[in-house]
Amino acid sequence: MPLKRAKSGNFKSSPRRRQADLAAEAKPSALESADAADDLQFRPVTDGRAFEEIARQIRSELAEGRLKVGSRLPPERVMATQMNVSRHVLREALRSLENAGLIRMRKGATGGAFVAAGGGTSIASGMLDLFHIGAISPEQLTEARIWIGSIIVREACKRATPTDIAELEANIDALEAAITSEPHPQRVEVNFQFHRILARIAANPLLIIMTDGMLNIVRDFIRVLGEYDSRFVLASRRIFMRKFIAGDPEGASKELEESINRLYRTYLKHARVHGLASRFLKKQ
Numbered sequence: 001m002p003l004k005r006a007k008s009g010n011f012k013s014s015p016r017r018r019q020a021d022l023a024a025e026a027k028p029s030a031l032e033s034a035d036a037a038d039d040l041q042f043r044p045v046t047d048g049r050a051f052e053e054i055a056r057q058i059r060s061e062l063a064e065g066r067l068k069v070g071s072r073l074p075p076e077r078v079m080a081t082q083m084n085v086s087r088h089v090l091r092e093a094l095r096s097l098e099n100a101g102l103i104r105m106r107k108g109a110t111g112g113a114f115v116a117a118g119g120g121t122s123i124a125s126g127m128l129d130l131f132h133i134g135a136i137s138p139e140q141l142t143e144a145r146i147w148i149g150s151i152i153v154r155e156a157c158k159r160a161t162p163t164d165i166a167e168l169e170a171n172i173d174a175l176e177a178a179i180t181s182e183p184h185p186q187r188v189e190v191n192f193q194f195h196r197i198l199a200r201i202a203a204n205p206l207l208i209i210m211t212d213g214m215l216n217i218v219r220d221f222i223r224v225l226g227e228y229d230s231r232f233v234l235a236s237r238r239i240f241m242r243k244f245i246a247g248d249p250e251g252a253s254k255e256l257e258e259s260i261n262r263l264y265r266t267y268l269k270h271a272r273v274h275g276l277a278s279r280f281l282k283k284q
Helices: 015-026 050-063 076-083 087-099 121-132 138-159 162-181 184-202 205-225 232-245 249-273
Strands: 103-106 112-115
Touching: 050 076, 050 087, 076 087, 087 103, 087 112, 121 205, 138 184, 138 205, 138 232, 138 249, 162 184, 162 232, 184 205, 205 249, 232 249
Parallel strands: none
Antiparallel strands: 103 112
16 A cells, blocks of 8 residues: 655754744643633541542542542642641652553643543553562563454454554554664664554553553563574564455454464574573463
8 A cells, every 4th residue: 555755854943943942842731721620629638648538539529520630729828727747748648649650640730640641651650660570570561462462453454544544554664664774773663663652553542551561571682682683573573464454353362462472482492592581481
């Protein structure tokens, strides 16, 4: 399928333009321009672990719909007074919610704590932590990538538009170019992007989050392994696309499975050569 490619160029911003851009970045986004939720009434905190109770109350407001994406929480002074806690304890609770991806803190006159749109970052970080402590082994990760990937391919095959097909093919072209012109980390990211595009086409946020989380783990142990030969992925992608475009989700899923399994065997072989095999053995 022929693809139209946009022309690219190098442009230099004038000092005045750069100042305007910085000013624009300082403004709150459209989602964060919502009125402050000043009518919220929080209960006094009596629990010994005050910051956990504060976080529970804010989560409850989200669950009940009184706080929505883009809502600004009441000022710290108001919330601390209502909950009968110090502002230090309140900030500890807000930081925990920010780390969980539920709120976003902004500084300045238009700042405050805003309900974030979310994106699964905390889930991906949690999955990586589980891998680091040995709760998730590379074998289990490979299995999950195959199982979830199969679901994604089936759904993406049903939903894909000509624009989606073009985006996947453009990614394969980018991978082909990267093999001879880009360092290994950049080639890995182009490869990862193919999986992200498929997950987006499947149009389920949980599948997108799971895909990001699994790729996050793969990136981590690839960083430890260093460069390895993955040129076979390009040919596999071409085969995958022929089956995908033909409306053969089973055949496309099978090709993806074989590619993921071959990559895992490549990782394990490379790890053994470099004395890192213990990282790839299932911990009991």
